[in-house]
Amino acid sequence: MTDIKNEKDSMPGNRVSDSRFKRSWVKLKRNKAALIGGLLILMYVMIAILAPLIYRGNPSAPNLMKSLETPSIEYFLGTDELGRSIMGRIIYGSRISLLIAVGVVFVGFIIGIPLGLISGYYGGKIDFIIQRITDTLLAFPGFLLALALVAILGVGIKNTVISIGISMVPIYIRLVRGCVLSVREEVYVEAAKAVGTRDTMILIRHILPNVMVPITVQTTLGMGTAILFAAGLGFLGIGVQPPTPEWGAMLGSARSYIFHSPHVATFPGIAIFFSVLSFNLFGDGLRDALDPRFKL
Amino acid sequence: MLFFMLRMLPGDPAQVLAGQMATPQEIQNIRSQLGLDKPIYQQYAIYMGNLMRLDLGRSARTQNPVFEEIWARLPNTMLLAVVAIGLACLFGIPAGIISAVRPYSWIDYTVTIIALFGISMPVFWLGLMLVVVFSVVLKWLPAGGTGGWQYVILPSITLASFVVAFIARMTRATMLETLSQDFTTTARSKGLTEKIVVIKHALRNALIPIITVVGLQFGMLLGGAVLTETVFAWPGIGRLIVDSILARDYAMIQGVILIFGLLYILVNLSVDIIYAFIDPRIRYD
Numbered sequence: 336m337t338d339i340k341n342e343k344d345s346m347p348g349n350r351v352s353d354s355r356f357k358r359s360w361v362k363l364k365r366n367k368a369a370l371i372g373g374l375l376i377l378m379y380v381m382i383a384i385l386a387p388l389i390y391r392g393n394p395s396a397p398n399l400m401k402s403l404e405t406p407s408i409e410y411f412l413g414t415d416e417l418g419r420s421i422m423g424r425i426i427y428g429s430r431i432s433l434l435i436a437v438g439v440v441f442v443g444f445i446i447g448i449p450l451g452l453i454s455g456y457y458g459g460k461i462d463f464i465i466q467r468i469t470d471t472l473l474a475f476p477g478f479l480l481a482l483a484l485v486a487i488l489g490v491g492i493k494n495t496v497i498s499i500g501i502s503m504v505p506i507y508i509r510l511v512r513g514c515v516l517s518v519r520e521e522v523y524v525e526a527a528k529a530v531g532t533r534d535t536m537i538l539i540r541h542i543l544p545n546v547m548v549p550i551t552v553q554t555t556l557g558m559g560t561a562i563l564f565a566a567g568l569g570f571l572g573i574g575v576q577p578p579t580p581e582w583g584a585m586l587g588s589a590r591s592y593i594f595h596s597p598h599v600a601t602f603p604g605i606a607i608f609f610s611v612l613s614f615n616l617f618g619d620g621l622r623d624a625l626d627p628r629f630k631l
Numbered sequence: 632m633l634f635f636m637l638r639m640l641p642g643d644p645a646q647v648l649a650g651q652m653a654t655p656q657e658i659q660n661i662r663s664q665l666g667l668d669k670p671i672y673q674q675y676a677i678y679m680g681n682l683m684r685l686d687l688g689r690s691a692r693t694q695n696p697v698f699e700e701i702w703a704r705l706p707n708t709m710l711l712a713v714v715a716i717g718l719a720c721l722f723g724i725p726a727g728i729i730s731a732v733r734p735y736s737w738i739d740y741t742v743t744i745i746a747l748f749g750i751s752m753p754v755f756w757l758g759l760m761l762v763v764v765f766s767v768v769l770k771w772l773p774a775g776g777t778g779g780w781q782y783v784i785l786p787s788i789t790l791a792s793f794v795v796a797f798i799a800r801m802t803r804a805t806m807l808e809t810l811s812q813d814f815t816t817t818a819r820s821k822g823l824t825e826k827i828v829v830i831k832h833a834l835r836n837a838l839i840p841i842i843t844v845v846g847l848q849f850g851m852l853l854g855g856a857v858l859t860e861t862v863f864a865w866p867g868i869g870r871l872i873v874d875s876i877l878a879r880d881y882a883m884i885q886g887v888i889l890i891f892g893l894l895y896i897l898v899n900l901s902v903d904i905i906y907a908f909i910d911p912r913i914r915y916d
Contacts, residue, residue: 368747474892478854486876486884563753567858570755571873586756590862594774597763604756612751619747 362624369620375613383429394423395578403596412602415585416592421599424580425606431581432562432610435496439561440554442500447507448550452538454508455515465508472505481564485573495574499564503557510553514546521545552622559614566607582607634678634885635671687889688882692875697886701868705890707777708867711859712852714783715790720845723795727802727841731810732829742799749796754855758789758862775864786863793855794848801844805837812836838909846902850895 363369382389398418406413412421454465472480484498518524519542527537568574569583577584582603589600645662646653653661662668665688666677681688687697730742765785766774773782809815810833818832819825857869864870868887875883 474895475888476850476854476891476895478851478857479888479891482854482857482872482876483884483888486879559751563751566753567755570753570858571861571876573873573876583753583755586753586759590759593759593763594767597767600756600759600763604753604760607753607756608748608751611753612748615747615751 366620372616390423394427436558438496443503451511455512555618559611687886714787718791719795723798730803731806746796
């Protein structure tokens with residue numbers, strides 16, 4: 336058993352991927368911006384998971400006697416127009432935005448990656464059809480496409496995830512297709528075909544792992560964009576609906592009170608900013624570490 | 632595509648327009664008035680025929696022709712977009728050039744950090760914060776609406792912040808590349824000043840990708856316009872689409888999205904034409 340393991344470890348392919356991974360890891364660790372981004376993401380995820388332990392009250396329960404209070408010992412970040420703790424709503428809001436970001440990436444993954452793989456691997460008519468649909472979707476700027484889809488599907492968390500997810504699908508298709516076009520010409524793909532491996536197996540076992548680097552980078556950066564888009568839709572009143580504590584919707588309702596209570600609009604915006612910044616910092620660092628060719 | 636997507640919607644638009652208290656006869660009348668009782672391919676043929684005559688239908692909310700409503704608000708959005716893109720180029724391109732000329736210096740890091748902050752900043756939040764500072768606290772500028780030039784300042788700065796970071800990053804990347812090319816070394820070895828090398832030799836060659844990014848960012852700007860116009864109560868087509876979505880005014884949504892798509896295509900077409908002016912090697916025969 337040990338011999339088999341040692342034999343596997345000593346295979347040239349494994350050594351190459353191991354050293355590449357180590358090199359990338361060292362590069363990532365040296366990148367201070369990426370480290371800060373990673374730590375911020377970790378903090379954000381921990382806040383989302385431990386929300387009920389960090390804030391024990393109900394973030395949606397109104398208390399009109401405490402309406403629009405400025406930050407104090409009792410309410411660290413003050414209260415909103417319905418007397419709800421802004422800090423509590425921001426803490427619970429992290430769960431919603433994280434849920435949306437993960438959901439959006441999932442939608443992009445399950446639709447975009449298979450279509451990109453098929454389009455790039457098979458080429459021909461199927462590639463032509465997929466690419467023309469992608470072109471049409473790319474003719475609309477991302478946020479406008481998400482906006483149009485929300486107009487069609489309606490408001491709410493589920494539809495926000497689907498709309499933003501679909502608006503990101505063309506990006507995944509293009510990215511995966513581009514990578515597949517170069518990978519499919521590699522010798523190991525030819526070898527797999529020569530020994531009679533099925534196309535599905537070639538796509539999953541040989542091509543997909545080799546296009547995972549740009550997908551990972553895009554996923555990290557895409558999560559930041561997803562949070563920003565979801566907050567934008569929430570702000571316009573067509574995303575996640577009140578009383579769900581969503582950062583964009585909090586800003587949307589704070590708009591009417593900024594003249595006498597600016598703090599209501601300040602803190603949810605800072606939360607959005609730092610969460611997006613963390614994914615952008617980490618995504619940029621990841622791109623530099625994994626594949627510098629993708630650096631803009 | 633949008634036409635078919637809107638038709639796939641669950642629910643009956645005629646019912647929505649007629650209201651909850653409407654009788655079946657009233658709903659049927661609205662359905663035939665809108666042509667919704669015809670087969671979908673006929674509806675599409677009628678829609679495309681009307682589109683050729685710039686007839687985008689009537690707004691369910693205001694009962695006015697969609698094209699007229701869009702046409703009345705389009706100049707406001709265009710004014711905002713043009714000022715914003717101008718501001719973004721004015722700050723983004725020089726910032727990118729300085730960054731590339733002094734790579735890995737404190738100024739480069741500062742520009743990079745500001746650009747990253749700009750990309751991560753929610754545009755609607757920045758707009759609200761600008762209102763708090765310049766309208767509520769300092770009382771220098773109006774918080775919203777239209778009027779003189781002072782009404783354009785805050786919305787256009789907000790909208791420009793959306794794209795300035797991308798322009799600065801792209802300028803830096805392309806300038807770094809052109810500054811390391813042989814022709815730049817030749818220009819330097821001829822004894823030309825650094826200013827001439829950077830502006831006349833490097834920047835001129837870096838302009839094509841920069842302009843491409845400016846054209847592509849115009850699409851982002853339209854997305855940003857929807858949010859900015861909402862923050863500043865700016866009567867443009869961005870705010871119009873939000874109001875239409877909230878009122879489920881499908882004819883208007885369809886019309887505005889179509890106009891947004893057309894604008895995006897027109898701007899990118901203009902970018903293609905500008906290429907030929909900037910780079911004499913590009914010719915469209």
